[in-house]
Amino acid sequence: MQLAVLDLAGTTMSDDGLVLAALRHGLRAARVRVDGPRYPALDRQARATMDRSTITVFGELLDGDMYRARRAHAAFVEYLSAAAADGRVHPVPGAGEALDALRDAGMVIALTCGFDPELRDRLVAALGFTGRVDVLLSPADVDGRGLPDPDLLHAAARRAGADTSRTAVAGDATAGIDAAVRAGAGLAVGVRGGAHGEPRLRAAGADAVIDSVADLPALLGLPSAAALL
Incomplete structure (x- = not known):
């Protein structure tokens, strides 16, 4: 394998409910009661789709109201940025060592996520992954097309100078696996517990x-x- 494309939240970054807490913070900013009768359905929908572009997820949760979605997204970013600054963002145990082992074997490492680039880079720095990763990609880097579209994986392969057929993709959500299959990745690996x-x-x-x-x-x-x- 020439390239490893790994998901961020839930795969290399320990989640422990942090992303869902940020999502609830965002919904509150959009005046959605997270203790109201509608929230359980929103929570189920969020859990099913949160591996995709965050702004897209908020748009769907808020019935296409992009004004409220942008407000929710700003609060979401604020919450996770504060968590990174406060030391509440941690790598999955052994993730850093796995990155080192892959790079020592000559593989290029790419991290992908649904977060905007600024938040993504802040989280990667908080995790101590900056020097361990070669390529960082978000939907904003491919004209907003996040998972399950294969564009992120194709972009990672282009930047790495790698063949997608010699790419291993690992993630804890179905959208990443779907994207790997659609991109023709050599290996699609699911990660339990996410x-x-x-x-x-x-x-x-x-x-x-x-x-x-x-x-x-x-x-x-x-x-x-x-x-x-």
Whole structure:
């Protein structure tokens, strides 16, 4: 494999409810009662779609009212930015070492997410991933086309000078797996414990499902970073 394209929130960044808390903060800013009768349905919809472009998700949750969606999105960004500044953003255990092992094997590393570039870069810095990642991509980098469209993966391959057929994609949500299949990625890997469970990841076309992104080097037959020391 030449390239590893990894999801951010829930795959390399530990979520622990942080993104959903930010989403609720955003909805409150748009005057949606998160303790009201409508919220459970919104919560289910958000959990099903939160692997996509954040502004798109808010637009759908708010019935296409993009004025309120932009207000909600601004509050969402504010919440996660404060979490990064306060030290509440953490990597998935072993994620940093997995990035090191992949790079030591000569692979290019790309991180993708549905966040806007400024928030994405702030989170990556808070995670300590800046020097460990070669390519960072958000929907804004591909004319707003986020997952499950394959554009992010094609853009990552172009920037890395890699062939998509020699690309491994790993993520905790079905949209990433769907994008990998549509892009013709060599390997689509689901990660348990995030947005979607193993049955949905496999139904979307995952070639393999692992417990954590920390297990990706072993799946690819690579030694762990610790073994290389």
